[in-house]
Amino acid sequence: MLLELSSIRKSFGGVRALRDGNLSVAPRQVHALVGENGAGKSTLMKIVAGMLRRDGGDMLWKGRVVDFARPAEAHALGIHMVHQESLLAPHLTVSENVFLGRETRRGALLDRVGMERATARILESHHFPLQANWTVEKLSPAQKQIVEICRALHGEPSMLIFDEPTSSLSDTEAAEVFRTVRELRDRGIGIVYITHRLGELDEIADDVTVLRDGETVHSCPADEVSTREIVHHMVGRDVAAIYDRDKLAPGEVRLKVDVPGVALEVRAGEIVGIAGLMGAGRTEVCETIFGITPAKEGSIAVNGVERNIQSPHGAVEAGIALVTEDRQRTGLAIKLPVRTNVTLANMEAVCTGGVVQAGKERRVAEDYQTRLRMQVDNVEQSAWQLSGGNQQKVVIAKWLFRDTDIVLFDEPTRGIDVGAKAEVFALMDEMAREGKAIVMVSSELPELLQVADRILVMREGSVVAELPRETTQQEIMHHAAVGH
Amino acid sequence: MRPWGTDGGDEFMRNRSQAIQRLLPFISLALLFVVLSIASPYFLTATNLSSVIRQTAVINIMALGMTLVIVSGGIDLSVGSILAFSGVIGTMTMVGTGSVPLGIGVGIVCGTLWGCANGLMISMLRIPPFIVTLGTLGIVRGLTLVISGGLPVVGLPKEHGFLGEGTIGPAPFVLVVLVGCAVLTHFALHGTKLGRYTYAIGSNEAAAVYAGIPVARYKVAIYAICGLLTGVAGMIETSRLMTGQPTAGVSYELQVIAAVVIGGGSLTGGAGTVIGTLIGAFIMGLLSNGSDLLGVNPYWQQVIIGAIIILAVALDEARKRRFST
Numbered sequence: 001m002l003l004e005l006s007s008i009r010k011s012f013g014g015v016r017a018l019r020d021g022n023l024s025v026a027p028r029q030v031h032a033l034v035g036e037n038g039a040g041k042s043t044l045m046k047i048v049a050g051m052l053r054r055d056g057g058d059m060l061w062k063g064r065v066v067d068f069a070r071p072a073e074a075h076a077l078g079i080h081m082v083h084q085e086s087l088l089a090p091h092l093t094v095s096e097n098v099f100l101g102r103e104t105r106r107g108a109l110l111d112r113v114g115m116e117r118a119t120a121r122i123l124e125s126h127h128f129p130l131q132a133n134w135t136v137e138k139l140s141p142a143q144k145q146i147v148e149i150c151r152a153l154h155g156e157p158s159m160l161i162f163d164e165p166t167s168s169l170s171d172t173e174a175a176e177v178f179r180t181v182r183e184l185r186d187r188g189i190g191i192v193y194i195t196h197r198l199g200e201l202d203e204i205a206d207d208v209t210v211l212r213d214g215e216t217v218h219s220c221p222a223d224e225v226s227t228r229e230i231v232h233h234m235v236g237r238d239v240a241a242i243y244d245r246d247k248l249a250p251g252e253v254r255l256k257v258d259v260p261g262v263a264l265e266v267r268a269g270e271i272v273g274i275a276g277l278m279g280a281g282r283t284e285v286c287e288t289i290f291g292i293t294p295a296k297e298g299s300i301a302v303n304g305v306e307r308n309i310q311s312p313h314g315a316v317e318a319g320i321a322l323v324t325e326d327r328q329r330t331g332l333a334i335k336l337p338v339r340t341n342v343t344l345a346n347m348e349a350v351c352t353g354g355v356v357q358a359g360k361e362r363r364v365a366e367d368y369q370t371r372l373r374m375q376v377d378n379v380e381q382s383a384w385q386l387s388g389g390n391q392q393k394v395v396i397a398k399w400l401f402r403d404t405d406i407v408l409f410d411e412p413t414r415g416i417d418v419g420a421k422a423e424v425f426a427l428m429d430e431m432a433r434e435g436k437a438i439v440m441v442s443s444e445l446p447e448l449l450q451v452a453d454r455i456l457v458m459r460e461g462s463v464v465a466e467l468p469r470e471t472t473q474q475e476i477m478h479h480a481a482v483g484h
Numbered sequence: 485m486r487p488w489g490t491d492g493g494d495e496f497m498r499n500r501s502q503a504i505q506r507l508l509p510f511i512s513l514a515l516l517f518v519v520l521s522i523a524s525p526y527f528l529t530a531t532n533l534s535s536v537i538r539q540t541a542v543i544n545i546m547a548l549g550m551t552l553v554i555v556s557g558g559i560d561l562s563v564g565s566i567l568a569f570s571g572v573i574g575t576m577t578m579v580g581t582g583s584v585p586l587g588i589g590v591g592i593v594c595g596t597l598w599g600c601a602n603g604l605m606i607s608m609l610r611i612p613p614f615i616v617t618l619g620t621l622g623i624v625r626g627l628t629l630v631i632s633g634g635l636p637v638v639g640l641p642k643e644h645g646f647l648g649e650g651t652i653g654p655a656p657f658v659l660v661v662l663v664g665c666a667v668l669t670h671f672a673l674h675g676t677k678l679g680r681y682t683y684a685i686g687s688n689e690a691a692a693v694y695a696g697i698p699v700a701r702y703k704v705a706i707y708a709i710c711g712l713l714t715g716v717a718g719m720i721e722t723s724r725l726m727t728g729q730p731t732a733g734v735s736y737e738l739q740v741i742a743a744v745v746i747g748g749g750s751l752t753g754g755a756g757t758v759i760g761t762l763i764g765a766f767i768m769g770l771l772s773n774g775s776d777l778l779g780v781n782p783y784w785q786q787v788i789i790g791a792i793i794i795l796a797v798a799l800d801e802a803r804k805r806r807f808s809t
Contacts, residue, residue, distance in 0.1 A: 315696065333684045334687065335754045336683060336684065345697075
């Protein structure tokens with residue numbers, strides 16, 4: 001065995017990311033590591049690559065106990081991680097990126113020619129279709145992935161860790177990555193391959209290890225297990241119901257979307273869930289409906305009237321709100337007080353002739369503070385001082401005050417605790433009861449199953465299935481990961 | 485730093501040391517005032533004080549507009565050039581028609597239009613404000629020189645002198661103009677939808693867009709107001725000099741930005757107040773006046789003002805680090 005991990009533990013603050021991580025990797029093997037978001041895959045591999053230190057458990061490298069304080073110590077033993085493309089410097093060339101941080105010199109000057117030659121040698125020996133002097137910026141995502149691989153290959157590795165290498169790639173580009181991975185394996189390198197896409201396992205994996213909630217729950221040769229069994233291992237847990245929602249009789253169609261890949265209808269009083277893996281295009285659907293990336297073809301109709309939505313301003317005017325997935329970046333004016341954030345999308349209602357009626361505005365904000373049970377000292381507190389759950393309530397209050405007919409929720413429970421989650425669901429239910437149409441994008445399948453009336457499953461930019469509320473996580477995962 | 489900001493006014497007395505930190509620009513101004521009163525017998529005289537007000541009025545009024553721009557997360561480097569353009573076109577109108585109000589009106593309209601142009605290019609072409617206004621800084625200055633042939637506009641009607649040099653009772657007329665502009669800008673920034681959106685755009689432009697605010701439209705309005713106030717300042721400048729100088733206002737943008745920054749405006753947007761800016765502009769005005777009175781070498785004045793800018797921002801950053809954890 002190259003690498004043997006047993007009972008690895010790791011906590012961040014009070015959160016236990018890994019409780020019992022086990023994994024054995026042999027030379028000349030592609031070992032796939034699968035699991036849901038937050039199952040601990042990346043944490044486990046960061047420990048192996050020297051980016052994190054374990055709290056407990058044993059890590060053996062070629063039979064000897066090892067402990068890495070920094071990535072360079074892992075590199076020295078031949079363990080390299082191939083990161084996603086984001087870690088490259090886009091304005092530099094392929095060779096400059098390969099040698100970034102470990103440039104070779106001739107005297108005081110950089111040995112540009114020598115580094116380009118060395119890079120060209122790596123590219124040639126693996127038949128990579130790249131030139132050492134190309135600028136990384138102009139490369140495709142798959143080519144950038146190859147640059148990352150070259151960075152690792154330059155260190156003459158014994159083991160490579162791939163962290164979701166195909167998550168942003170098209171099928172043809174992914175095929176190129178598979179070819180490369182197989183070729184590296186055939187040269188004797190041990191490979192750990194983290195992936196979300198179960199469809200890839202047949203293509204690439206020799207062995208599969210499944211992580212769930214920080215524990216290794218299954219490990220076996222890839223040909224001894226079916227995709228369905230893997231899905232079962234990934235999600236096979238009973239999550240206590242945190243919210244139970246009565247189904248309402250849906251009213252008239254509030255939102256009708258018909259754009260390439262996505263056709264959906266949401267009625268008054270209905271909560272429609274959208275499931276899918278990372279990169280399946282769920283957030284993009286919200287962004288299209290909300291006018292951030294307007295669809296070039298197709299149509300969006302609100303309350304039966306077709307609307308040409310070209311900007312968020314246009315979307316809000318049409319009666320559509322979006323609770324974004326990233327509160328810090330797009331949800332809140334974080335430095336401004338709660339009061340300002342609550343009224344921001346509906347200033348007209350607290351203004352007379354463009355002049356803010358301070359007293360009225362304050363009362364509105366305080367009213368929502370009470371109704372939504374925001375835990376804030378007063379409405380003048382800056383938004384950044386609040387907890388995630390309270391920030392989310394501020395965002396929801398903003399749209400409640402605007403009173404749009406349609407509310408899109410993108411990952412509404414991200415970064416908030418269980419109590420606040422239940423409150424957010426209660427608010428969504430209340431909105432539905434008031435006759436609003438709700439779309440909920442979520443990676444949390446148990447939550448979708450509890451809250452949504454029906455669930456659309458997306459894969460690679462398209463809706464591939466529509467499932468009733470009574471469906472199962474396995475069923476959703478099956479459609480999301482492998483299709484029909 | 486928001487000495488009297490209506491936004492966040494309530495948490496203002498929560499912590500005494502925080503309050504002192506927030507009041508720092510005002511305390512510095514008061515201290516400077518006291519020190520100069522003691523150090524020079526000529527400082528606290530009506531003549532000297534009205535001369536300080538006349539000298540700082542131009543920078544002060546431009547800084548009001550710049551406050552809006554900086555609060556919105558932008559910057560306007562072209563104000564010095566716009567000041568000259570407005571002054572030259574305004575005085576040419578005056579000389580041509582013999583009408584002072586018409587000339588002043590035309591000057592202000594010119595400033596407003598250039599502000600609009602800046603705002604349109606920033607929001608339509610999606611070019612950073614620094615670049616757009618660096619470009620218009622050159623374009624507007626060049627056009628001013630072309631139109632005027634590089635020569636000052638002379639022979640202005642005598643009545644035009646009232647704007648910059650006249651008095652109402654004991655007070656210089658420019659003080660009335662300055663107070664009027666400051667009250668209106670303060671109200672616009674802290675009491676209107678426009679002002680609220682200005683803070684929202686500067687605090688987090690993406691969030692403002694996602695809240696459905698027509699950000700592009702409001703940016704044009706913000707730069708237009710900055711241009712308008714620069715036009716007003718340009719006409720005051722011509723009144724003080726009694727000529728339309730095509731080379732007026734060179735490097736004023738730096739003093740204007742400095743006034744906003746000393747007064748607590750943040751170049752990353754979302755912070756700044758009209759009162760802070762006024763204090764910042766007066767601190768700079770008093771420093772320069774005091775140095776003159778005390779016979780400090782004018783070369784050293786630049787050194788002192790430069791150091792004050794760095795010190796003010798360093799203190800502000802230290803305050804933020806201390807209170808934002």
